[in-house]
Amino acid sequence: MLFLADNSLAESFMIRGIYKMPFKFLGGDVWITTTAVSSWIITIILLIFGIYVGSKFKNAKDIPSGFQNFIEMAIEALNGMADSILGENKYRFINYIGTIFLFILTSNLSGFMGMRAPTADYGVTFCLGLFTFAIVQFQGIKNNGIGHFTGLFKPIPVLFPINLIGEFANPISISLRLFANLLSGVIMLGLWYGMTPIFAQIAVPSFLHAYLDLFSGCIQTYVFCMLTMVYVNDKL
Amino acid sequence: MGISGQDFIYGCSAIGAGLALIAGIGPGVGQGIAAGYGASAVGRNPGARSDITSTMLLGQAVAETTGLYGLVVAIILMFVKPFG
Incomplete structure (x- = not known):
């Protein structure tokens, strides 16, 4: 009855409520969960990082060195990644792609800092998938006009339900992919830490962390970023 | 003492979770095939290594999705207990 009964092992790595808000929303309790707290911490880290980089780049040099070199290398890698899919349209989307890239990467690596990764909560990844969905639909309507909707009836009208499902399956599939990968990592590490004796928890989990968290x-x-760009590129 | 209805449902949920993970066979085969062709492509054209690697990883991640659906079903059966 390890997983099935109410037990402390499963609760130790699942989402927990930390503070119960003193009001109700739509008849249900509102909780501050571990997900919310970790994503606040990650947002603060990213804010501090952004402010620091911004202050460093106020007096950027023509010949970069040290920290500036590293940041420029990262931006060039991001540009190259966007360029391989979006081509000359990349500058319209690179701000969004870079933002979600930083957020998801920091979230996925937050297991190292002892937090429960916010991306291991379907509420977070589904929102990210909805952002992608909104951008894709907006670009489709903006660039194709009414053809965006009549395109659902091509090549023959009988395929309309399939095309509609295909359109709505995109955000669900990319959000579930991210969620399930991170959740499987969280569960495996939680089981390892909860079930092994203390001497197996010293150096051995580093291999698990290297694969499940880092890789x-x-x-x-x-x-996630590549697929977002692929979906957007289909509608351009 | 017999098995109560609740225990029976939990046991069947655990069996169902195990059966749901049979879905992991397909993505395993698919990812292996993708990696094999990726390796042979790198062998034929080592200069295009980074392009081949990124295309291969993207394809593998998409092929992995069906297995992850099975994993999500199994996790829901085990932890959310929809029938308990």
Whole structure:
């Protein structure tokens, strides 16, 4: 009855409520969860990082060195990633792509800092998927006009339900992909820390962290951004 | 003492979660095939290594989705207990 009964092991790595708000919303309780707290911490880290980089770049030099070099390298890598999909349209979307890239990457790596990764909560990843969906639909209507809707009836009108499902499956599939990868990592590490004796918790989990947090997290961040750009590029 | 209805449902949920993870076979085969062709493409054209790697990783991540759906179903059966 390890997983099925009410037990402390499963609760130790699942989403927990930390503080119960003194009001009700739509008849349900409102909780401040671990997800909310971790995403606040990540937002603050990213804010401090942004302010620091901005202050460094106030007096940027023509010949970069040190920290400026590193940031320019990162921006060039991001530009190259966007360029491989979006081509000359990349500058219209690179701000959004860069923002979600930083947020998802920091969230996925927050397991190292002892937080529960916010992306291991379907509420967060589904919102990210909805952002992608909104951008894709907006670009489709803006660039194709009414053809965006009549395109659903091509090549033959019988395929309309399939096309409609295909349109709505995109945000669900990219959000579930990110969520399930991160959640499987959280569960495996939680089981390892909860079930092994103390001597197995010293150096051994570093391999699990390297695969489940670092490798999987970086790959999924990359994939989420690439797929967002692929979907947007279809509508341009 | 017999098995109560609640225990029976939990047991069946655990069996269902195990069965749902059979979905992991397909993505495993698909990712292996993608990695194999990626390796042979790098062998044929080592200069295009970074392009091949990024295309391969993207394809593998998309192929992984069906397995992850199975994983989500299993996790819901185990932790959310929709029938309990």
